[in-house]
Amino acid sequence: MSAMRDAIGVLLAGGQGERLWPLTRDRAKPAVPFGALYRIIDITLSNCINSDLRRVFVLTQYKALSLNRHIRAGWSPLAGLGDYFEVLPPQMRVSQQWYQGTADAVYQNIYSIGSERSKFVFILSGDHIYKMNYSRMLKQHCDSGADVTVATIEIPAPQAAKQFGVIETDKDCGSKRIAAPCGALQRFDGNLHLQYATADPHPARGFRGSQVQP
Numbered sequence: 389m390s391a392m393r394d395a396i397g398v399l400l401a402g403g404q405g406e407r408l409w410p411l412t413r414d415r416a417k418p419a420v421p422f423g424a425l426y427r428i429i430d431i432t433l434s435n436c437i438n439s440d441l442r443r444v445f446v447l448t449q450y451k452a453l454s455l456n457r458h459i460r461a462g463w464s465p466l467a468g469l470g471d472y473f474e475v476l477p478p479q480m481r482v483s484q485q486w487y488q489g490t491a492d493a494v495y496q497n498i499y500s501i502g503s504e505r506s507k508f509v510f511i512l513s514g515d516h517i518y519k520m521n522y523s524r525m526l527k528q529h530c531d532s533g534a535d536v537t538v539a540t541i542e543i544p545a546p547q548a549a550k551q552f553g554v555i556e557t558d559k560d561c562g563s564k565r566i567a568a569p570c571g572a573l574q575r576f577d578g579n580l581h582l583q584y585a586t587a588d589p590h591p592a593r594g595f596r597g598s599q600v601q602p
Contacts, residue, residue: 392440392523394507400490401429401514402449418514419455427458429514439522442471447493
């Protein structure tokens with residue numbers, strides 16, 4: 389059996405999209421139309437289908453009605469036996485608050501993720517435009533023996549400063565430091581890397597990291 393059949397995707401689609409106002413006045417950022425008939429979220433979902441990742445939780449939050457309808461009408465019919473594209477609104481299972489960020493969104497759905505008993509979990513963004521074969525990422529993850537693998541692209545340090553989350557790596561592409569967008573990025577030298585997707589087995593207190601580029 390392909391390793392991708394032992395993986396699930398957790399697609400973060402609750403973004404408010406303030407920088408895309410007024411396009412996000414009545415809808416979440418992943419539901420913004422893209423290329424006439426499509427929505428931004430279709431890019432990541434297409435990556436999932438083409439990578440044979442066919443069990444996906446879609447975590448929604450803000451103004452999710454049109455997004456829910458789009459996934460139900462456009463993607464749920466593509467799911468075969470045992471496959472699904474399941475919309476998960478905030479369930480308040482481990483918190484009485486809405487999602488406080490991407491990590492909190494995953495944490496609040498840790499029960500749903502664990503109930504699938506999958507060996508691998510992909511944490512994906514629902515509002516990014518990129519093409520990627522996640523099966524290649526999973527192969528890199530398994531071959532490296534890492535506990536966590538992060539997909540990145542290489543960009544110049546001045547471009548990254550105060551704009552993107554960055555990862556500093558060693559010569560073997562192991563992650564040394566990770567930082568959020570802030571003024572502290574000046575301490576990173578050379579080329580920095582933009583994180584836009586992760587693949588994770590079960591989290592550990594101490595873990596080995598690896599990096600893969602599309």
